[in-house]
Amino acid sequence: MIRSSSLFSSHSSFVDFSSHVFVLQTSSLSAAVCRELLRVVDLRRYGRDQGSSVYFPQTVLNGDDLYDVTLTDGHCRLCVTLDPGLNRLVERNVLHAGSTLSNATFVPAITAQHPSCPGAASAEMDSYRLESVDVREEAPSVEDHDGVGWFDVDHDSLPWFGSSEPAGPLVPLRANRSVFLPLWNNVDPSGEEWREAPPTEEEEGREEEEEGQRPAVTVSELRDSFLSGQRGVARGAVQHRLIVRIIDKSHLMYYGRTDRNCECPYKAVLEVCDRTGSVCAVLWNSVCVSWYRCLKPGDVISLRRYRVKQHYQAERDDIEISVNSRNPAAQISVLPESSVSPEYLPPAPTYSFYNSQELLDRPPGAVCDVIGLLTLSGRPERMRSKDGRGAELLEYRWLRLEDGTSSQPIMVKLFSTSQPKTHLHLHPLSVVVCTRLKLLRAADQTFLANTTNTQVYCTGLGHHSEMSYRKLPPVRRFLRWLRSQDDRQVLSRALIGGFFTYPPPPVSLETYMKDRRGVPGFLRGAELQRELEGLSYRERRTFCIQATVTMVTYRRRGQEDRSLFWTDRASSLSPSPPLSSSSSTSSFSPTSPSSAVGQLTPRPVTSGRSRKRKRLLQLETPRKRCPWFTVPTEQNQDTVILFEASMEFLENSNADEDDDDDDYTFATAPLFLTPPPVAEETLPMRYDHARRDEQAVAVVMGGRAEPGRFDSALEDYYTLRLRALSDGVSVDVVFLPSSPSPPPLLPHANTWTSILSHGAFSSDKPPPSPADLIAMADQLTNRRLVCVLEACHLGGATTELILSRAFRLPN
Incomplete structure (x- = not known):
């Protein structure tokens, strides 16, 4: 359970959704606590405006975003605004559609929307702010709601709580905006208000579709008239009909600001042309909502009631056409090519294809x-x-x-x-x-x-x-x-999802440092931890630290309780384990070299490499050629002493047999410092054409693949524990030398130093087996490395941290 910060210390009121009863004390400062479990049905984002701070007088606004949340208890719905102090729960994808909430605390609040706005709550309607809440990590069971199937409810059919039912589509509650933003970017349209089909004839005025239609003015004539200062073009709305073809279409541009009020702060730029030239046509505000999705490059359109203006980015001798919903309200129509007179049909778009x-x-x-x-x-x-x-x-x-x-x-x-x-x-x-x-x-x-x-x-x-x-x-x-x-x-x-980096980092420290010119330098371990905690959902960043490797673990997906690993006896462990959770792929702890104890430790001897290989082959499984051991389900540090006492029985006391000839031996130890398993989102999936829609939904923003649901293209992976040279903080990172989508591979010696600097195994020889690679891990002892880390927050408590390169520092 994740507990949000509460802004009020006492709650003497309650809200009971199931009976549609809302009880408040007469005090205006009373807050209502819902004792029922609630589910998040929908989560909507929008930009605040000049008046938004009025609605949150006791909090400091965090960022430019506000969120409205639709909640249900299985019996009715309620739309509330998230207190800005809780925004981080959304930004880290802790609170999302489908989340289960408990101990939700609400405060009555007024709405920013004008009562005449469809979908706005009036002063008589119930409007609330969600002030604090517990986000439960587990889903509610059927028993939580008296036998009602929590996930089987048709939420759209549920009534609204009290008098909060909107008169039309939902609109932002605490800003005077007419549309919502998408959750994860400012570019995509969001909501059903964005039309896919052109407005009806009654809305836009009838456009005749008879054959042989002709424009009343051309692009060239508009440009000449404006630049020559003719009054009708320079100062007023142009009524003359313009027939043009869309050559290029920009993405949507959101220009909302917290210090300005605009109901629909969007614009989009169309490059249009006729036979006399090309010009930019700018769609403003609600015109974008009505027309942006309806128009595409190649369409022939008719424009009336537009304004000609100086092009805002070009030289003084160019123009742009402003297409707005008022002053005046522009008229747009999409024309069939067959309806335009051939001599006035605009030229087709041109393309520059390169293989x-x-x-x-x-x-x-x-x-x-x-x-x-x-x-x-x-x-x-x-x-x-x-x-x-x-x-x-x-x-x-x-x-x-x-x-x-x-x-x-x-x-x-x-x-x-x-x-x-x-x-x-x-x-x-x-x-x-x-x-x-x-x-x-x-x-x-x-x-x-x-x-x-x-x-x-x-x-x-x-x-x-x-x-x-x-x-x-x-x-x-x-x-x-x-x-x-x-x-x-x-x-x-064919692959979908998973970790991927491009272009790949260079394979030498000198080239890498040259490429980083002007970029901040290395982070201390504690600084890296703070940077990771500041990441938002699916935010990707690259960091550098100087470190040594104190532990190498080899694992297979889905069998993380069975591993092969090596540790540096002198510095790998500390009395306090790395700070991590079972769902996190990065963890930290301060370490002290003097207190480190090896768990799976190489033991040097004097001779007999052939018998060493024989010993390893005896330990390998026939299918994957890698030794395994099982980590106890209950990890108890008290078993370490008994484990060490039992080691004598695992060693061969006969000096003439294998043991004296083994460079290294591998054994089982309680892994109370086991790195967390790799995140499901880190490993790319093999594309399954029959389940392509399921896979696409699993990898989108907000999606999450169920463990083992799809075949992974990568089963084996390595985890390295790094100890920062600056402050001794340890961090676990994933290393994928056999990635199915590697950068261009180069030949090298397949030593640990060369594998880490190339980020992959050599291209001209078979890769070393996991057993051999672990056996060679003593090459990393006391090696000072420049480590390039790729970080991506995957939501909740999970942060992916991939080691893409590690370069040996010169002495």
Whole structure:
């Protein structure tokens, strides 16, 4: 159970949802405590405005976001606002849809919405703020609600509590906004208000669809008239009809600010053209809600009642068209191409498709279109914005596309493109087209990333049949290659989700330090711990520490109670174990070299390497060639002494037999300092075409794969315990030298030093077996390393910490 901070010390009132009774003391400071278990039905985010601070006079607003939560006890629903002091529960994905709550404390609050707004609660309606709550880690049982099936209830059919039923769709309670933001980014549309079909004729005015339609003005005439200062164009609304084709479409841009009031602070930019030229048309505010999802590149549209303005980013001799919902209310229509007079039909969009071979020769910054077969669909992650608004988190995922023209796949770092439905359907084995990407180079690797106008199209949604690019020669060549591919071979390398990093870090310390020029230096162990605690859900960051390795553990997924490991007897353990939980993949503790005791310790002898190998083979399981031992279910430090006493019986006292010839022996010890198992989200899944929708939902933001539900592409993994040289803090990190989606591999010696610096096994020889690798772990004793760590918060108490590189420090 996770307890939130309470802002009130006494609660003398209660709320009983099941009987629809809400009892308050007459004191205005009374708070109501719900003794029933509650479930979170929905969670909605929005940006606060100038008046939001009025509704939270006793708290300091945390960040720009507010959250409204819809709760149920299985009998009715209630929509409340989360106190800003509890925002961190949402930002770390502790509180989410489906969460079970107890001891929820509510305070009456007024709403920010005008009573005339559909969906707003009036002064007579019940409106509350959720002030404190316990988030339960386990789901409620049927018995919790008198036999009512908690998860079988149709929540949409439940009545609203008291008089809180809204007159229309829900709107934000504590800010004068008309739409909600998506939970995890500011780019995607969120909610049913965003239309997928154009408004009806009655809403927008009837647009004749007879053949031979003609524009009343052209782009060139608008530009000339505005720049020459003609009054009708320069100062007023333009009534003349403009017929243009959409060439490019930007993602949605949210410009809401806490110091300004705007009900729908969105804009989107369309690049449109006719036969005389091109111009930017900017959709503002509620026009975005009505039209953004309805319009796509290639559409021919008619515009009336717009304004011509100076282009806000271009030189003085260019214009833009402002399309707003008022002053004046613009009129937009999508026209069939057949209805436009041929001499006025705008030209079709152009594309610049490049295959994987051609991309190698393109300069950085070039804008490209690509088509490929998707063989890796990474999990969505987030990173901090670098455009000056550092608080914003940008959502992205990695795609690997193949087109058969080179051995190098097309790597795409795909950020949100305001196409959430399309991104959800980015399954492996889909044919994906990404337009208007920008080519980038880093660490001698080429990859593509978004521009403002990037759009994504994939099979399964009917995209390709609607787009004009399907007839282009590069697309036809790709399709010929695609038809020659074998399903089974592609499926064998198709992956979804899991940890992935690109471009890979360099393999030498000198190159890595050169690439880090201008980036803050190494963290102390305690500083790393604070940074990890500050991560938000799915936020990805890279950190560096200087450390030594004090423990290496080899494990297999699903069998973490059986392991093989090595420890440095001198410095690996301390009286206080690492701070961790069973669900966390990173843990910390201060250690002291003088107090360390080895658990699975190499014991040097003088000769007999051949007999050492014989000894290891006797310990290995026939199927996986790796020795195992079982960790006791109840880990008790009191068994250490008895365990050491029993070691004599495991050793061979005959000096002429194997023991004297063994460099190392491996034994079983109680693992009271066992690193936590790897998180389910860390290991990529093998793509299962029959269950593709389930897999897609499991890896999306807020999704979570059930343990063992899907086949993992990686069964074996290693955990290294690092001790920071700066302050002795220990941290457990996952190391994946046999990742199924490795960076370009290079030959090396397969020693621990070379494996860590390359992040993978050598490409020119078989990898060492786990037993051999553990046997070689004494190479790490007292080695000072620069460790590159990739951190990603996976929600709740789970933080993924991957060791991507470790370079040996010179003496």
